[in-house]
Amino acid sequence: MQVFHPAQTQNGLPPENVFYIADSANMTVAEGYLVQTYHPYLFPDRPINLYLSMASKGPGLDMLMGALLARAVQLRQQTPNLKARVFAQVGMQDASMLSFYQESGFSADDALDVVRLNMPNAKPSAPMGYEMGQVPLQQPLEQTAFLMRMNTYRLDVLQQQMLQRYMVMPHFTAIYMARGPEIVGEAAFTGQGDTAQLIGLYVMRNYRRLGLAKTLLAAGMNMLGERGVTAFEADVIRRNIPQCRLAQSCKATFVRTACLYPGINYD
Numbered sequence: 001m002q003v004f005h006p007a008q009t010q011n012g013l014p015p016e017n018v019f020y021i022a023d024s025a026n027m028t029v030a031e032g033y034l035v036q037t038y039h040p041y042l043f044p045d046r047p048i049n050l051y052l053s054m055a056s057k058g059p060g061l062d063m064l065m066g067a068l069l070a071r072a073v074q075l076r077q078q079t080p081n082l083k084a085r086v087f088a089q090v091g092m093q094d095a096s097m098l099s100f101y102q103e104s105g106f107s108a109d110d111a112l113d114v115v116r117l118n119m120p121n122a123k124p125s126a127p128m129g130y131e132m133g134q135v136p137l138q139q140p141l142e143q144t145a146f147l148m149r150m151n152t153y154r155l156d157v158l159q160q161q162m163l164q165r166y167m168v169m170p171h172f173t174a175i176y177m178a179r180g181p182e183i184v185g186e187a188a189f190t191g192q193g194d195t196a197q198l199i200g201l202y203v204m205r206n207y208r209r210l211g212l213a214k215t216l217l218a219a220g221m222n223m224l225g226e227r228g229v230t231a232f233e234a235d236v237i238r239r240n241i242p243q244c245r246l247a248q249s250c251k252a253t254f255v256r257t258a259c260l261y262p263g264i265n266y267d
Helices: 061-076 095-103 140-151 160-167 212-225 241-249
Strands: 002-004 018-022 028-038 048-056 084-087 111-117 131-134 173-179 182-192 195-203 231-237 253-260 263-266
Touching: 002 061, 018 061, 028 061, 048 061, 061 084, 061 263, 131 212, 140 160, 140 182, 140 195, 160 182, 173 212, 182 212, 195 212, 212 241, 231 241
Parallel strands: 048 084, 195 231
Antiparallel strands: 002 018, 018 028, 028 048, 084 263, 111 231, 111 253, 131 173, 173 182, 182 195
């Protein structure tokens, strides 16, 4: 078997970050890629994150893993002063793949949990000196700008197509908070029936620890409560301390683990 790269950019990824494994008959039997992101908001102590994805029809996984990890080390060396982590996503039912990652040196020390939120202890209105309102999203450019702001603070990228699917659901709402001309935070919910999901929430660095995230949550939950929503769910990354603390402040209850994020830390 042999490892090779595609001849050109693949789904926006540089060829050197995409790997294929071919067997003796020159048939592709495994493929994988790395996506490097910088997330000082989500993980201030380990801001460089390298997402690793693998797929195989059978053989070639060991060779593919070796190639991907070697490339991850190269990418990590480009920012030697910043701590990094390479991680993968594994479904809760995929015990064999989780075992493979663990045998390859990954620790199963992170996951994405779904929690149910209660109303935070905050007024659902803008504090003095701030204003709140509905994010304008009728025009494509408005949607693009909103996604750029939101995706700065997300581990996975929210695409415009998915946003448009969320927007047609009965309980979609997106709220901004501003101080003067500057948008300092936003929250977005979607859902139907008696349940809504928090699909995005951020507060800019200079405005944190002022209770603004809880205010945005309270405003959205208050608004949707008037539409008959009684259950609010959110995703929480276990190793994201601010997310966990915010969930605790809302007296969140555990619903389920959506997926695992096994990883290797690089110091």
